[in-house]
Amino acid sequence: MKCLVVDDSKMARRMTIKALSDLISENDEIIQASNGEEAFNLYKEYNPDICLMDLTMPVIDGFEATLNIKKFDEKAKIIIISADIQETSMEKAKKNGALGFIKKPVNSDNLKVMLEKLGLF
Amino acid sequence: MTEYIEFDENERDCLQELMNISYGSATAAIADIINKEATLSIPNIQTVNTKQFKEYLKEKLGNQVDYFITNQLISGSFCGETMFVIDRKSTENLALEFDLEGEELKDDDELKDVILEISNIITSTTLSKLAGLIDSSISFSPPQIEIVRDSNSFYRSYINEYSHIIIISTDIIFQEQNIRGELLILSKDNATIYLKEALNKILEEF
Numbered sequence: 001m002k003c004l005v006v007d008d009s010k011m012a013r014r015m016t017i018k019a020l021s022d023l024i025s026e027n028d029e030i031i032q033a034s035n036g037e038e039a040f041n042l043y044k045e046y047n048p049d050i051c052l053m054d055l056t057m058p059v060i061d062g063f064e065a066t067l068n069i070k071k072f073d074e075k076a077k078i079i080i081i082s083a084d085i086q087e088t089s090m091e092k093a094k095k096n097g098a099l100g101f102i103k104k105p106v107n108s109d110n111l112k113v114m115l116e117k118l119g120l121f
Numbered sequence: 122m123t124e125y126i127e128f129d130e131n132e133r134d135c136l137q138e139l140m141n142i143s144y145g146s147a148t149a150a151i152a153d154i155i156n157k158e159a160t161l162s163i164p165n166i167q168t169v170n171t172k173q174f175k176e177y178l179k180e181k182l183g184n185q186v187d188y189f190i191t192n193q194l195i196s197g198s199f200c201g202e203t204m205f206v207i208d209r210k211s212t213e214n215l216a217l218e219f220d221l222e223g224e225e226l227k228d229d230d231e232l233k234d235v236i237l238e239i240s241n242i243i244t245s246t247t248l249s250k251l252a253g254l255i256d257s258s259i260s261f262s263p264p265q266i267e268i269v270r271d272s273n274s275f276y277r278s279y280i281n282e283y284s285h286i287i288i289i290s291t292d293i294i295f296q297e298q299n300i301r302g303e304l305l306i307l308s309k310d311n312a313t314i315y316l317k318e319a320l321n322k323i324l325e326e327f
Contacts, residue, residue, distance in 0.1 A: 009135075055161075083145025084161045086153070104141070
C-alpha cells in the first residue's frame with residue numbers, strides 16, 4: 001500500500017506516520033508532502049492508495065488540493081486530518097471529495113476506526 | 122542578564138502544530154456560536170525582547186483606529202498572559218452577529234461585553250487545549266478589557282518583567298462578515314523553559 005501524508009508541519013506528519021505505522025506493514029510506502037501543490041504533484045507521480053490531508057496549509061490548502069486530486073482521479077481516497085473542526089469545513093472538504101475527517105491530534109485508534117469505516121483497512 | 126531563549130526549527134514546528142490544534146478548537150467554538158464559517162491561519166511564533174515587543178505593538182496598533190484589547194493573566198507551570206486584539210470595525214461586525222443593533226453598536230460597554238465573552242471563549246479553549254497537550258495545568262485571571270488607539274496608551278510597565286517574550290499569534294477571520302481578531306500569548310522566561318522541555322518531550326515521542 002502507498003500512502004501520501006500531507007501537512008505543512010513536520011511534527012504533524014510525524015504524528016500521522018506514527019499512527020499509520022501501527023497499522024501498516026514494513027513493505028508499505030509512505031510519501032510526504034508539505035503543501036497542497038506538492039501533494040497534487042506527488043499524487044500524479046505515485047498514485048497512492050490513500051491520501052491523508054491537512055486543510056490549513058500554505059501555497060494550496062487542503063480543500064483545493066482535494067478538489068484537484070479528485071478531478072485528476074475520481075477514485076482517489078482522501079481523508080482529512082485537521083484542527084479546523086468547524087462543521088462548514090468538514091462539509092466543504094466532503095463536498096470537494098474527501099471520504100472522511102479525523103480531528104487532530106491523530107492517533108492509531110482514530111485512524112484505524114476511520115480506515116475500517118471506509119473499508120480501507 | 123537572562124540568556125536568550127530560542128526555539129530550534131523542530132521545537133517551533135511542534136509548537137506551531139500544537140497551537141494549530143488548540144486554536145482550531147477555539148475557532149470552531151466561536152464559529153458554532155455565530156453560525157458562520159471562519160478561516161484558520163497558520164500560527165506565527167516569534168521570540169522577542171522587551172524593546173522588540175514595544176515595536177511589535179507599535180506596528181500592530183499603528184493604524185489610528187480604536188482597538189478593543191482584552192488581557193488575561195495565566196498562572197501555572199506555563200504562565201504569562203494572553204491578549205486578544207480586535208479593531209472597532211471588526212468588533213461592530215461581530216456584535217451584529219450577536220443581534221446588537223442601532224444605538225447598541227455605538228455603546229462601548231455593549232461592545233466590550235461582546236468582546237469579553239468572545240475573548241474568554243477563545244483564550245480559555247485555546248489555552249486549556251494547549252495545556253492538555255503539553256501535560257500542564259493552568260488557571261486564568263478574569264479578563265480585563267480596554268479600548269486603545271495606539272501602543273503608547275496601552276504599553277504597561279509590567280511588560281518590562283518579561284526579559285524575553287514568545288509571541289504566539291494567530292488570527293480568527295470571518296471573511297464574509299469582515300471580522301478579524303488576533304490572539305497573542307506572551308510567555309514568561311520560566312514558562313518558556315518549561316514549554317521548551319515539554320516540546321522536546323513530545324518530539325522524543327515522534
